[in-house]
Amino acid sequence: MAKFMDHGKALSSLPSRVGAGAGRDIAITALVSTAHTADHFLQLVLPSLFPLLKNAFGVSYAELGLLMTVFYATSGLSQTAAGFLVDRVGALPVLAGGLGVISADIGLVGFAPHFALLFPLAILAGAGNSVFHPADYALLSGTVSKRYLARAYGVHTFGGNVGWALAPMTCVALAAWLGWRAALLVVGLGGLLMAVFVFGAGRVLLHNHPSFIRPAEAKTDFQQAFSILIAPTVILCFLYFALLSIALVGVQTFLPATLHALFGMDIAAADAVLTGYLAGSAAGILIGGFIADATVHHERVAATGLALAAALLLAVGALPLSHIGLGATMAIAGLAVGVTIPSRDMLARSASPPGATGKVFGFVYSGLDLGSALAPFLLGALLDHNAPLAVFVLAATSLLLAISTTFALKAAQRKRTA
Secondary structure (H helix, E strand, O other): OHHHHHHHHHHHOHHHHHOOHHHHHHHHHHHHHHHHHHHHHHHOHHHHOHHHHHHHHOOOHHHHHHHHHHHHHHHHHHHHHHHHHHHHHOHHHHHHHHHHHHHHHHHHHOOOOOHHHHHHHHHHHHHHHOOHHHHHHHHHHHHOOHHHHHHHHHHHHHHHHHHHHHHHHHHHHHHHHHOHHHHHHHHHHHHHHHHHHHHHHHHHHOOOOHHHOOOOOOOOOHHHHHHHHOOHHHHHHHHHHHHHHHHHHHHHHHHHHHHHHHHOOOHHHHHHHHHHHHHHHHHHHHHHHHHHHOOOOHHHHHHHHHHHHHHHHHHHHHOOOOHHHHHHHHHHHHHHHHHHHHHHHHHHHHOOOOOOHHHHHHHHHHHHHHHHHHHHHHHHHHHHOOOHHHHHHHHHHHHHHHHHHHHHHHHHHHHHHO
């Protein structure tokens, strides 16, 4: 117990050792968020070029979709291992290495003569992608001052959304200019340069805290690490992330198709509603960072936002709203969900013992991958069976179940403290 308290004191003193003032916090947040932007950009490079890849390799969209399934499955299965690597080797080299791996794989796709060769590249790229959440959150949690931490989490998540938004138009423009193979090579080289920059700038910013740059002296054995991951607080975080992603990924993936099936809305108008939802979510993430920094009751923030979003999703499915009303309702629902995201990350941080941030964030974030894998199948089956209203019901139910895990998490933390 005394050793655990000593680790806690060491963790609480990190901001002063890393550097003083908000300037250092902003610099570290900007660097980590930039790496996150690059990662999310790289995730959508191949999907953005699917029509070109389909013609070039003579394959179906189902086969191209399987390629991305392999990518995300590898990423999800590797995240916990990546978390162990972060805690053992240091977050910065793992982060830069992961960015380098996924960038190199994207570039190598441009040289692939046969479609089958893309699958081993997808596996390697998924392994590279797996390091970002454990490495990013270990860096932010251990270096940013506590009073700014939730805002740092929010900016980090917002940066990832920016990467998603930039990838399609950038990749399509490069492919139109250079051809798809040269476009992939350019993107891959750009990612490698970014990896070098992240490592070099990180060494400068983290020079007062070398454990993020090279292996720490203390090692956690497997039995101790396993006991951390099966703790009730960590399991509840995992369930929260999985339930949340079922709703969020389901809505992002099938909202246009659901609105078309339920109301006969044309696809262009339905896509506009989805855009409003995503824009509301992005704005909510930034607002939620300020809210989460101003409170210790993050479960209440999460519960309020998710309950409002669930109610609005049910309203969209059940009420005769105009197209403008649908767009406004979904934008507010996105805002409500976005506000909860920094509090979600603060809840995960509260479940992480000192020295285990990487492995805990790696494990709980694999819950997002689990939900992301389940959601398309479940909601797609509902649409196939002409039950579009059930899509909104299932999404809302997932959000309400996620709320229950937040209060159970808080109760488990009080019990642990007692």
